[in-house]
Amino acid sequence: MCEQIKQIAMRIKELREISGISPEKMSGMFNIPLELYQKYESGEVDIPVGFLYQVANEFNVELTTILSGEEPKLRIYSLVRKGKGLEVERRKEYKYRNLAYNFVHKKAEPFLVTVEPKPDDYPVSLNSHPGQEFNYVLEGTLKVIIHNYELILNEGDSLFFDSNYKHGMLALNGKPAKFLAIIV
Numbered sequence: 001m002c003e004q005i006k007q008i009a010m011r012i013k014e015l016r017e018i019s020g021i022s023p024e025k026m027s028g029m030f031n032i033p034l035e036l037y038q039k040y041e042s043g044e045v046d047i048p049v050g051f052l053y054q055v056a057n058e059f060n061v062e063l064t065t066i067l068s069g070e071e072p073k074l075r076i077y078s079l080v081r082k083g084k085g086l087e088v089e090r091r092k093e094y095k096y097r098n099l100a101y102n103f104v105h106k107k108a109e110p111f112l113v114t115v116e117p118k119p120d121d122y123p124v125s126l127n128s129h130p131g132q133e134f135n136y137v138l139e140g141t142l143k144v145i146i147h148n149y150e151l152i153l154n155e156g157d158s159l160f161f162d163s164n165y166k167h168g169m170l171a172l173n174g175k176p177a178k179f180l181a182i183i184v
Contacts, residue, residue: 004088005043005046005047006043007069008043008047008052008066008067009040009041009042009043009047010043011065011066011069012040012041012047012052012055012066013041015055015059015061015066016041019059023037023038023041026041029058030051030054030055030058032051048127048128048129049088049096049109049111049129049183050127050128050129050130050131050163050183051129052066052067053109053129053130053131053183054129054130062104062105062106063098063106063109064086064098064101064102067086067088067098067101068086068101071104072101072102072103072104073102073104074102074103074104075103075104075105077103078100078101078102078103080099080100080101084097085097085098085099085101085112086098086101086102088111093115093116093125093168093169094113094114094115094169095113095114095115095116096111096112096113097111097112097113098110098111099111099112099180107184108182108183108184109182109183110180110181110182111180111181111182111183112138112178112179112180112181113135113169113178113179113180113181114176114177114178115140115142115169115170115171115176115177115178115179116171116176117171117172117173117174117175117176117177118170118171120143120170120172120173122170124143124145124168124169124170125168126145126166126167126168127166127167127168128163128164128165128166128167129163129164129183130163130164131163131164131183131184132160132161132162132163132183132184133160133161133163133167133181133182133183133184134158134159134160134180134181134182134184135153135158135159135160135179135180135181135182136157136158136179136180137153137154137155137156137157137158137177137178137179138155138178138179138180139155139175139176139177139178140155140171140172140173140175140176140177140178141153141154141155141171141172141173141175141177142169142170142171142172142177142179143169143170143172144159144167144168144169145166145167145168145169146161146165146166146167147165147166147167152172153179163183
């Protein structure tokens with residue numbers, strides 16, 4: 001697994017240990033199997049952003065702190081120039097850039113997400129996380145699967161959904177797709 005995921009895993013473990021919580025209790029708090037939680041904490045597997053968001057809320061820390069190891073500092077506004085933002089390696093299928101990583105006490109997490117093309121019949125990798133999600137397609141075409149529904153989104157289309165349901169995206173037509181994702 002990549003070094004960034006191992007660093008994030010270490011921060012989660014430190015939060016748990018500082019709080020005096022056992023791995024068993026931690027897995028119960030987030031309603032996931034102990035074995036899966038232990039893989040997250042060891043950095044053996046990719047850690048979903050939704051889980052990281054839950055951990056940040058539970059321990060009253062900013063998601064940015066878990067992702068980068070640094071506290072956000074901005075309180076009035078946060079400007080992120082084109083092509084910038086905190087690059088987050090979350091899932092191998094997607095490239096994430098956090099677009100408000102340095103703003104304190106965010107009520108939502110905005111990401112610029114790039115999905116690289118795969119064959120149109122490639123299986124869509126599904127995940128779920130607590131909350132809701134808004135996606136706005138900036139470039140390309142996306143196949144979106146949400147709870148057994150299949151949708152095709154084109155440039156300019158938007159989608160709002162309950163992210164507790166399994167969902168995933170696939171870039172179509174042999175071209176990358178970019179979308180703005182806001183997780184609430």
